[in-house]
Amino acid sequence: MRGGQGYKYWSVFEASLADKIQKEAGIINALIFKPELLTSIKTLDLPLGGKNHASNSLSMVFELVKLLGVNNTEEDTTGEETLKALIKIKKSMQRINDIHPSSLGLHPAVYIYSRSGNFRVSAFMQQLYSLRSFQTIKN
Numbered sequence: 348m349r350g351g352q353g354y355k356y357w358s359v360f361e362a363s364l365a366d367k368i369q370k371e372a373g374i375i376n377a378l379i380f381k382p383e384l385l386t387s388i389k390t391l392d393l394p395l396g397g398k399n400h401a402s403n404s405l406s407m408v409f410e411l412v413k414l415l416g417v418n419n420t421e422e423d424t425t426g427e428e429t430l431k432a433l434i435k436i437k438k439s440m441q442r443i444n445d446i447h448p449s450s451l452g453l454h455p456a457v458y459i460y461s462r463s464g465n466f467r468v469s470a471f472m473q474q475l476y477s478l479r480s481f482q483t484i485k486n
Contacts (some may be wrong), residue, residue, distance in 0.1 A: 360426030368426055369435035378440035379408075388464040393455040395444060397466030407468050414475050415439055443474050451478075 358367045379396035396407060412418045417432035441447040444454060459470045 357429065364426040364430060368430050368433060371430065373436055375433060375437050375440060378437065378445060380404075384466070388460075391456045393460060395440065395455050395459065396471060397468075400435070401466070402410075403468055405470065410468075410472060411436070411475060414472065414479065421431055438476060439478060442478055 355365075355369075357368045360368065376399075380394045380399040382392050382394060384394050384398045397405065398404065408468070412432075415436055416434050419428055419432065421428075423429045442449050442451055444450055444452060453474055458474060459467060463468055
């Protein structure tokens with residue numbers, strides 16, 4: 348997960364596009380996993396996606412990509428499809444809880460974490476599913 352800075356597969360793309368991909372990946376990582384979650388929650392400043400290095404983080408990200416419909420199985424040779432997918436993911440994360448004007452302000456403490464402070468993957472996915480349903484109704 349490495350903050351969107353892992354294996355640089357995008358280095359084969361055009362330099363400006365590779366920079367945009369890296370920037371969007373970093374923003375998405377921050378939207379999902381920042382601020383860092385410390386056990387024994389003492390503040391309401393919580394990340395949407397729980398701990399970055401938790402055992403279920405990678406599978407949660409894969410499910411997020413599938414749910415948002417950006418899991419293109421064809422090879423992206425130019426990087427344009429990758430950038431489009433990242434922008435779609437970023438918009439969805441901003442819609443849930445961010446300072447962006449499109450945010451619904453669904454606070455993770457209320458809608459995603461349990462009473463005991465545990466991150467609930469199912470509640471996080473439900474927020475994404477509901478968001479996708481609202482967008483389908485709108486269109």
